[in-house]
Amino acid sequence: MKAEVTVIEHPLVQHKLTLMRQAETSTGKFRQLLHEIGILLAYEVTRDLPLKYEEIKTPLAPMFAPMLAADKKMVIVSIMRAGQGLLDGILELIPSARVGHIGLYRDPITHVAVEYYFKVPYDIDQRDVLVVDPMLATGNSAVAAVDRLKEVNPKSIKFLCLLAAPEGITHFHAQHPDVPIYTAAIDEYLDENGYIIPGLGDAGDRMYGTK
Ligand code: URA
Numbered sequence: 001m002k003a004e005v006t007v008i009e010h011p012l013v014q015h016k017l018t019l020m021r022q023a024e025t026s027t028g029k030f031r032q033l034l035h036e037i038g039i040l041l042a043y044e045v046t047r048d049l050p051l052k053y054e055e056i057k058t059p060l061a062p063m064f065a066p067m068l069a070a071d072k073k074m075v076i077v078s079i080m081r082a083g084q085g086l087l088d089g090i091l092e093l094i095p096s097a098r099v100g101h102i103g104l105y106r107d108p109i110t111h112v113a114v115e116y117y118f119k120v121p122y123d124i125d126q127r128d129v130l131v132v133d134p135m136l137a138t139g140n141s142a143v144a145a146v147d148r149l150k151e152v153n154p155k156s157i158k159f160l161c162l163l164a165a166p167e168g169i170t171h172f173h174a175q176h177p178d179v180p181i182y183t184a185a186i187d188e189y190l191d192e193n194g195y196i197i198p199g200l201g202d203a204g205d206r207m208y209g210t211k
Contacts, residue, residue: 003173004180005164008044013037013184017162021200027209031085034134034207037162037184038089045130045160045182046094072127073098075154077120079133079145080104082204086132086160098127102148104141111194113144120152129154134203136164136183138194139171146176158182163199165190 016033019025025033052069055062077100078087091097103117121127131145142159149157157179159172164183167190172181187196195201205211 003177005169005173005186006044006180006182007186008041008182008184010040010044013040013044016040017184017200020162020206021198023201025206027206030206034085034162034203035089035092038086038132039093040089041086041160041162041182041184042090042093045158070128072123074128074130075100075121075124077102077129077131077145077149079131079141080117082135082207083133085203085207086134086162090130090132100124100129102131102145104144106138106141106194111138111140113141115144115148118148120149124149125153125155127154128156129158131157131159131179132161133159134162135196135199136161136168136172136181137190137196138165139168139175142168142172143175146172146179162203163187163196165196168196 016037020030020033050069051066053064054067056065073096075098076087076090078084080101080103098121100120104113104115136142159179160182162184164186187199189197191197
């Protein structure tokens with residue numbers, strides 16, 4: 001199976017990402033930009049949603065018009081806590097989506113992901129899932145989140161982030177080659193603390209002003 005990585009090169013996404021990377025960007029501005037990028041990324045990541053044709057009436061004439069074909073709304077699964085920033089923007093574009101949450105913390109020594117929360121719609125096995133986390137760094141959280149989601153058997157899974165490290169992509173696709181990755185950029189490398197270089201720092205801390 002070919003493991004897919006799509007870099008979303010839309011100029012607005014790239015411009016906003018550069019603003020987010022800058023150390024002097026304030027907490028409020030960072031959050032606003034992540035929200036706006038979430039909307040743009042959602043637009044790109046949903047390009048391949050299947051359509052069906054239904055008969056409708058405009059004020060002037062009947063026609064067969066395209067509508068989303070899926071019987072059930074998609075599920076956006078946010079990896080807490082930084083996933084929340086992307087989720088908010090995505091929900092602005094897809095307000096009827098269902099939402100799941102996975103709580104994982106990164107062990108500061110081993111960088112291994114440890115689960116502390118998991119809540120998804122009961123009928124997720126009939127729905128397509130988009131997992132969101134701004135930073136694909138070591139890939140440990142993303143792998144753990146998808147491992148856990150596969151236990152509840154969704155129809156399909158995509159993974160969306162803002163920034164990815166090459167090491168994270170390799171690790172993720174070694175475990176889940178069937179899950180396509182969408183990202184706005186692939187950076188240079190991971191440092192010894194598991195941070196993406198040049199990156200943008202700690203996404204959660206920058207979103208919430210906790211550092
Ligand atoms: N998580 C972040 O928020 N930033 C990184 O660079 C890596 C992981």
